[in-house]
Amino acid sequence: MKISRSLRMSLIFGLILLNVGCDQVSKSVARNHIDARERISVIGEYVVLMKTENKGAFLGFLSSMENPILKTIFLILLPIAVLFIILRMIIITTDLDKYMIFGxxxxxxxxxxxxxxxxxxxxxxxxxxxxxxxxxxxxxxxMADVSVMLGTGLLILSFIKRKEVSLS
Known part of the structure; x- marks a missing residue:
């Protein structure tokens, strides 16, 4: 089913904003309602809420980097460039499947x-x-990490589905 370019763009930006919004609302709740060193049991000790501030990337990677210029390049400028490249790809490439776009x-x-x-x-x-x-x-x-992991899973699913189609 083909959809108009404007509807496609609205869906793309809507999905992105939905992810950002869920992430920012959940972080705001955590900042305002979870104290430092507090552990809130959600499901026994299996799922626990505890607040920490990560000064690096995924799992604290680069958090101990001393050079502020390099840290800015790797944690802010490079991610901005990559996100713009991905966004540009989604906008320009019209034959992406729904799993790829959503991911x-x-x-x-x-x-x-x-x-x-x-x-x-x-x-x-x-x-x-x-x-x-x-x-x-x-x-x-x-929740931003959850979004990235969900997106990665959907990309993998998309690649698997494309492989299955090309093999049949």
């Missing part, structure tokens, strides 16, 4: 959410932790 919008929205924090607060608020014993354990993360 890329989630990645862009999550990226913008964390960039917003880095620029405004000089750190990213993380507040969720999952520990399913020996089965699965995360670091402390936020």
């Amino acid at each position: 890329l919008c989630c990645i862009i929205g999550g990226g913008i959410g964390n960039l917003y924090d880095r620029i405004l607060y000089r750190s990213v608020t993380d507040f969720m932790h999952i520990d399913l014993g020996g089965i699965f354990k995360t670091g402390i993360f936020n």
Whole structure:
């Protein structure tokens, strides 16, 4: 089914804004209602809310970098450039499937959410932790991270579906 360019653009920007909005609202709640060192059990010790400020990237990567210019390049300027390239690709490439479009919008929205924090607060608020014993354990993360991971999963699904179509 073909949709108009304006409807397509509205859907793309709407999905991105939905991701950014969910991320920023959840971080605001965490900043305002979770105290430092507080642990709020959501599902036993399996899902816990605890607030931390991450001055780096994913799982604190680059947080100990001393050079402020390099830190700005790697944590702000480079991500902005990558997000613009991805957005441009979504807008220009009209034959992307729905999984690819939705996945890329989630990645862009999550990226913008964390960039917003880095620029405004000089750190990213993380507040969720999952520990399913020996089965699965995360670091402390936020909804922007969930958006990026969901988007990545949808990209993988899109590639698998394309591969299946090309094999048949």
